[in-house]
Amino acid sequence: xxxxxxxxxxxxxxxxxxxxxxxxxxxxxxxxxxxxxxxxxxxxxxxxxxxxxxxxxxxxxxxxxxxxxxxxxxxxxxxxxxxxxxxxxxxxxxxxxxxxxxxxxxxxxxxxxxxxxxxxxxxxxxxxxxxxxxxxxxxxxxxxxxxxxxxxxxxxxxxxxxxxxxxxxxxxxxxxxxxxxxxxxxxxxxxxxxxxxxxxxxxxxxxxxxxxxxxxxxxxxxxxxxxxxxxxxxxxxxxxxxxxxxxxxxxx
Amino acid sequence: xxxxxxxxxxxxxxxxxxxxxxxxxxxxxxxxxxxxxxxxxxxxxxxxxxxxxxxxxxxxxxxxxxxxxxxxxxxxxxxxxxxxxxxxxxxxxxxxxxxxxxxxxxxxxxxxxxxxxxxxxxxxxxxxxxxxxxxxxxxxxxxxxxxxxxxxxxxxxxxxxxxxxxxxxxxxxxxxxxxxxxxxxxxxxxxxxxxxxxxxxxxxxxxxxxxxxxxxxxxxxxxxxxxxxxxxxxxxxxxxxxxxxxxxxxxxxxxxxxxxxxxxxxxxxxxxxxxxxxxxxxxxxxxxxxxxxxxxxxxxxxxxxxxxxxxxxxxxxxxxxxxxxxxxxxxxxxxxxxxxxxxxxxxxxxxxxxxxxxxxxxxxxxxxxxxxxxxxxxxxxxxxxxxxxxxxxxxxxxxxxxxxxxxxxxxxxxxxxxxxxxx
Numbered sequence: 137x138x139x140x141x142x143x144x145x146x147x148x149x150x151x152x153x154x155x156x157x158x159x160x161x162x163x164x165x166x167x168x169x170x171x172x173x174x175x176x177x178x179x180x181x182x183x184x185x186x187x188x189x190x191x192x193x194x195x196x197x198x199x200x201x202x203x204x205x206x207x208x209x210x211x212x213x214x215x216x217x218x219x220x221x222x223x224x225x226x227x228x229x230x231x232x233x234x235x236x237x238x239x240x241x242x243x244x245x246x247x248x249x250x251x252x253x254x255x256x257x258x259x260x261x262x263x264x265x266x267x268x269x270x271x272x273x274x275x276x277x278x279x280x281x282x283x284x285x286x287x288x289x290x291x292x293x294x295x296x297x298x299x300x301x302x303x304x305x306x307x308x309x310x311x312x313x314x315x316x317x318x319x320x321x322x323x324x325x326x327x328x329x330x331x332x333x334x335x336x337x338x339x340x341x342x343x344x345x346x347x348x349x350x351x352x353x354x355x356x357x358x359x360x361x362x363x364x365x366x367x368x369x370x371x372x373x374x375x376x377x378x379x380x381x382x383x384x385x386x387x388x
Numbered sequence: 389x390x391x392x393x394x395x396x397x398x399x400x401x402x403x404x405x406x407x408x409x410x411x412x413x414x415x416x417x418x419x420x421x422x423x424x425x426x427x428x429x430x431x432x433x434x435x436x437x438x439x440x441x442x443x444x445x446x447x448x449x450x451x452x453x454x455x456x457x458x459x460x461x462x463x464x465x466x467x468x469x470x471x472x473x474x475x476x477x478x479x480x481x482x483x484x485x486x487x488x489x490x491x492x493x494x495x496x497x498x499x500x501x502x503x504x505x506x507x508x509x510x511x512x513x514x515x516x517x518x519x520x521x522x523x524x525x526x527x528x529x530x531x532x533x534x535x536x537x538x539x540x541x542x543x544x545x546x547x548x549x550x551x552x553x554x555x556x557x558x559x560x561x562x563x564x565x566x567x568x569x570x571x572x573x574x575x576x577x578x579x580x581x582x583x584x585x586x587x588x589x590x591x592x593x594x595x596x597x598x599x600x601x602x603x604x605x606x607x608x609x610x611x612x613x614x615x616x617x618x619x620x621x622x623x624x625x626x627x628x629x630x631x632x633x634x635x636x637x638x639x640x641x642x643x644x645x646x647x648x649x650x651x652x653x654x655x656x657x658x659x660x661x662x663x664x665x666x667x668x669x670x671x672x673x674x675x676x677x678x679x680x681x682x683x684x685x686x687x688x689x690x691x692x693x694x695x696x697x698x699x700x701x702x703x704x705x706x707x708x709x710x711x712x713x714x715x716x717x718x719x720x721x722x723x724x725x726x727x728x729x730x731x732x733x734x735x736x737x738x739x740x741x742x743x744x745x746x747x748x749x750x751x752x753x754x755x756x757x758x759x760x761x762x763x764x765x766x767x768x769x770x771x772x773x774x775x776x777x778x779x780x781x782x783x784x785x786x787x788x789x790x791x792x793x794x795x796x797x798x799x800x801x802x803x804x805x806x807x808x809x810x811x
Contacts, residue, residue, distance in 0.1 A: 152742060154742065155746050158746065177676075177707075178680075179680045179681075181744070182743060182744055185446075185744040185745075186744060186745065186746060189745075189746070208677075209676060209677035209680045209681065210677065210680075210681055212673065212674060212677045213619070213674070213677045213678060213681060216615075216674055216677075217616070217619050229670070229673075229674075231606070232606045233606070269706070270673065270706070270707070272703075273666065273669035273670070273672075273673065273703045273706070273707060274666065274669065274670055274673055275606050275666040275670060305706065307699060307702055309698075310698040310699045310701070310702045311698055311699055312698075312699030312702060312703075313699075314699075315699065339754060344747075371746050371747045372746070372747065373745070373746065373747060374746070375746075376746065
């Protein structure tokens with residue numbers, strides 16, 4: 137795989153960008169990578185069922201050790217109502233003040249640690265986070281989230297030559313300062329930004345939105361800076377179809 | 389219907405939808421059908437619970453919100469395991485109606501109820517629920533309203549014959565197999581129905597008076613107690629599958645009123661930079677976690693028009709699954725607008741969740757308005773056919789608006805024999 141050691145930022149503004157998460161999840165699983173999914177807002181079965189539509193079985197991947205999932209909702213209930221002494225990745229739910237994400241990072245590190253075993257190892261490790269904005273709603277400060285991503289990048293991207301993909305919501309004009317800090321900080325660190333937006337003209341049945349792809353930090357320093365492309369998309373039951381602006385099959 | 393009990397923690401459940409909590413998934417998001425290989429829903433026959441049905445699109449278990457018209461715009465109903473957030477209208481007149489419909493539907497379907505309020509005793513809330521209608525009395529009322537238009541629509545159309553081919557979208561709800569019932573809001577629910585139902589009440593002033601010995605976890609104490617109460621009920625009554633000996637699966641309907649208001653001890657509505665700014669969002673996250681791991685559905689009403697921090701509103705919306713906003717015309721300039729004169733307010737479906745799917749059922753209709761009649765709360769498409777001539781009289785507009793709303797969404801054009809079909 138040519139793209140390694142990269143941070144990909146998925147961002148959505150006024151629309152739901154979770155289809156990108158499902159895409160990357162199935163993509164990396166099919167590419168035989170070891171994946172750690174930090175699923176903070178939906179249950180595992182949701183990803184599983186969508187994954188089956190996209191052609192991967194998450195339960196099978198989990199059973200053979202290719203996929204490690206942290207179910208935020210299920211473990212959140214555990215840590216909140218039945219607290220234990222040992223640190224839990226979602227420890228910050230119990231803390232009164234803005235917590236830090238050190239235990240969460242420890243979980244990721246343990247999950248993606250390359251194991252020296254005789255069996256065929258997986259390809260590069262991948263961390264997938266869905267999503268980071270919910271951490272802000274849970275009382276974690278944006279700096280703590282940026283620290284967490286930094287730690288993960290240092291370990292997963294630099295040390296293990298893996299990839300990190302995270303989803304962040306762009307709060308738009310709601311004047312959410314914490315979200316803006318997080319988004320700007322991550323945008324500067326990432327190599328690839330995929331931004332799903334609603335159409336400027338509003339709701340359309342045939343074109344669900346627009347995807348802007350922005351490559352930052354190109355590999356060769358001689359190529360000119362940041363390249364960007366824009367596509368419009370329509371989400372279907374088992375796939376997403378992309379087309380150039382104005383070329384929607386409904387219009388032509 | 390008796391449920392095949394689960395025999396242990398390690399084995400797969402064969403006949404029941406909800407497996408033992410410890411190792412397997414305990415959610416209602418089980419796909420129907422045996423082709424789900426490797427998934428926990430390895431069963432081919434799923435239990436049906438009273439008052440629920442499966443979504444056509446992905447087999448998701450749905451419950452009715454109590455208003456069949458609203459169910460239609462939400463993609464068939466409210467998914468079990470999700471939160472329905474109602475953004476209250478300005479004077480909190482209409483949102484309690486939706487709240488009451490939801491609870492009344494729970495009682496009629498035989499679901500368990502959990503009612504939480506900081507303002508009103510849950511026992512009083514239950515007394516004020518609307519009475520369910522028996523079919524023949526509702527039909528009689530329908531006929532009075534429609535005055536035979538229903539008959540006319542069955543006549544073959546001569547001019548607008550293309551519309552005959554369209555499926556009739558019924559504004560009138562369908563009483564079928566116990567999903568979605570009609571209610572008469574001018575009457576109270578019969579006492580015996582309340583007594584036979586299983587309900588739990590959480591009235592904040594009663595609970596908060598006990599000694600405060602819980603750690604705060606940055607939640608206000610009211611929210612903390614409510615979460616523990618909900619978790620307790622879910623665990624003890626076995627809604628999360630922790631009690632596999634229970635022979636009958638049931639849904640728990642949770643209703644929380646005026647969440648976020650100062651009565652809950654939250655200052656999110658009072659100040660822009662409040663101290664407990666993460667209290668409500670954390671509460672919603674844990675609530676979502678509790679719902680996803682149990683057979684329950686929740687309705688919450690939040691006075692979002694009072695929340696001054698727009699970022700918080702966005703976060704609250706993101707943490708809820710289905711969001712419906714009510715905007716009443718009282719006191720606004722829209723009250724005198726002739727376009728809106730037959731309605732009492734607008735309904736905005738702000739968000740519908742994508743569950744187990746890349747997409748959801750998006751309805752084409754974006755302009756919805758509601759009207760509170762004497763016995764009924766109706767939701768209709770805000771629809772005005774185009775003016776085709778310069779000299780169209782104002783009175784004809786009234787006629788067509790009336791006929792449009794009587795036939796429900798999608799059928800506005802097919803009111804037979806009215807003036808507006810003269811092109």
